[in-house]
Amino acid sequence: MRTTAIAGLALLGLAISAYLTWVHYAGIEPVCTGISDCERVQGSEYAELVGIPVALLGVAGYAALLGSLWVRVELTALLSYFALAFSAYLTWAELFRIDAICQWCVVSALTTLAIAVLATLRALGAPLHHRPLS
Amino acid sequence: MGTMTRTSMLTRLGLLAALAVVAVFAVVALAGPGKSEPARSGAAPDSLLGGIPQSGITLGSPDAPVTLVEFADLQCPFCAQYERDVLPDIVRRYVRTGKLRLELRLLRFLGPDSDRLARAAAGAGAHDRMWQFVALAYQRQGRENSGYATQDFIEGLAADAGIRSLDAGTAAERQVRRAEQAARTLGIDSTPSFLIGRTGGRLSTFQPGELTPGAFVPRIEKELQG
Numbered sequence: 001m002r003t004t005a006i007a008g009l010a011l012l013g014l015a016i017s018a019y020l021t022w023v024h025y026a027g028i029e030p031v032c033t034g035i036s037d038c039e040r041v042q043g044s045e046y047a048e049l050v051g052i053p054v055a056l057l058g059v060a061g062y063a064a065l066l067g068s069l070w071v072r073v074e075l076t077a078l079l080s081y082f083a084l085a086f087s088a089y090l091t092w093a094e095l096f097r098i099d100a101i102c103q104w105c106v107v108s109a110l111t112t113l114a115i116a117v118l119a120t121l122r123a124l125g126a127p128l129h130h131r132p133l134s
Numbered sequence: 135m136g137t138m139t140r141t142s143m144l145t146r147l148g149l150l151a152a153l154a155v156v157a158v159f160a161v162v163a164l165a166g167p168g169k170s171e172p173a174r175s176g177a178a179p180d181s182l183l184g185g186i187p188q189s190g191i192t193l194g195s196p197d198a199p200v201t202l203v204e205f206a207d208l209q210c211p212f213c214a215q216y217e218r219d220v221l222p223d224i225v226r227r228y229v230r231t232g233k234l235r236l237e238l239r240l241l242r243f244l245g246p247d248s249d250r251l252a253r254a255a256a257g258a259g260a261h262d263r264m265w266q267f268v269a270l271a272y273q274r275q276g277r278e279n280s281g282y283a284t285q286d287f288i289e290g291l292a293a294d295a296g297i298r299s300l301d302a303g304t305a306a307e308r309q310v311r312r313a314e315q316a317a318r319t320l321g322i323d324s325t326p327s328f329l330i331g332r333t334g335g336r337l338s339t340f341q342p343g344e345l346t347p348g349a350f351v352p353r354i355e356k357e358l359q360g
Contacts, residue, residue, distance in 0.1 A: 029348035039346045045167035045181065045222055077147050081154035089162050124143055 002122040003069055006076065006115055010066040013083075013111045016104050017058030024053045030104060037100035044100075046093040054090060058108060061086070065115065073123040080119040083112040179269035179295070182222055186230055190259045191309070193225075194235035196333075200228075200357040202350075203237040203329040203337060205317055208251035209244040209279070210325045214272040216345050223347035228354055235333060238268065239313035241325060247276070247283035249310075254288045256306035258297055266295040330357055 023030045024042065032038035041047065047054055061083050068076040087109040094101050167181055187195055202224075206213040228234035240255050242248035251271055258267035270291045276282030292300040316322075320329070320339065330353060331337035342349035 028351070029346065039348060040219055048167075048226070049162070050165045074146060074150060078150040078154060081151045082158060085155045085158035086162075089158060089166075120147055123147055124140060 002118050002125070006080075006118050006122065007066060007069060009111050009115050009118070010062045010069075013108055013115075014059060014062040014066065016108050016111075017055050017062055020055035020104055021053060021059055024055055030102070033103050035101075036103045036106075038102035038104060040100040041094055041098055041102040041105060044093075044098045046090065046098060057086070073119075077116075077119040077123045080112065080116040084116040087112045179266040182225055183265050183269070186225070188262045188265055190262065191238050191240075191256075191264060192235055193238070193265045194229040195232045196235065198229070198232055198235040199333055200234050200354060201237060201329075201331060201333045201337065202234060202340075202354070203239060205239050205241055205313065205322050205325055205327040207241050207244050207248045207325045208255065208268065208271045209248045209275065209283075211275070211278075212345060213326045214275050216326050217269065217272040220345055220347050220350055224350060224354070227347075227351075233358055234354060238264065239316060240268075240310060241313055241317055242310060243325075245279035247279055247281065250283045250288060250302075252310045252313075253302040253306040254292065254300060256309040257300045257302040258292065258295060259309070260301065260305065261297045263295050263297050267291055267297065270294055330354070332357065332360065 020030060020042070024047070030038040030042060049057065061079070065076060065079050065083065068079050087105075090105060091109050094105060183193070186193060189196070204213075204216070206216075224234070224236075229236060238255075240252040242252040255264050255267050255271065258264040274287070274291070276287075288302075289300070317327075320327075322339075326345075328340040328342065329337040330340045340353055342353070
């Protein structure tokens, strides 16, 4: 059940990151709600880390999370903590450095939070069931 | 599975979480942007401009196929908006990759602060540090015609742009006059105004619908294909 939920959330994250990666390379503006300013976030220097768009890092991260579901519960947990820590950093940058928020990033940050919680519960619960994929 | 195992798993997860936090912190501290400019808004100009060829008023490779010229006034708030919202993206995507070269022609129609800043920026161009100087001037832009561009203010900009002695004398004045002359010829009466075209060819005026990278990218792409 938790595995399915993590897989679903990881797919959601993957879809968002893939969309933002496409937007980044196509040089177009992401679809954005009224209160957010995606263009500013996407165009900021925080949109890349050592030349790699963070959206592309998101694609890699969510794909790795998805793949880890077939490996060890601890690996999924570790990857989810990486994702959560990185999301926390990006959210901090949005709020305190860029002074703009993008709703895609908020959804992605909440997704990583949910995945981290579920991955923790899954790791704690897993030995009781001995099921690699439930 | 007993309590012991669950507790040890909890410990293990705690360690993994700590590892993740430390690793992400280390990566962004070492490789993340804006690390050298602490309290001020905006990043240190060199994090954007470092390593890109610069000559006088030009930023980017002289062999870049497309040229984008901007007419600006350093007191103009929309020019500051362009610098903040559009330029970083354009520089990373096109200038750093050698596809686009930028020229900045500074005007001074807003008032005496504009005049002092434009001449000082031209002086910075003699050291090939004009773009750093301009980036800082926009970051610290004051209220229009409040007299904020004092000698001290300008010297501060120059020092932070890495220029030891700034000469805003006759050569600088000549350069600003050339920009004004070009603006008059082209009928440019507002800033920021843009010209774009193949490098060395005829440039045409370009009016972006808004000051976002999305408004510039299609036009740059079109010129690159043309």
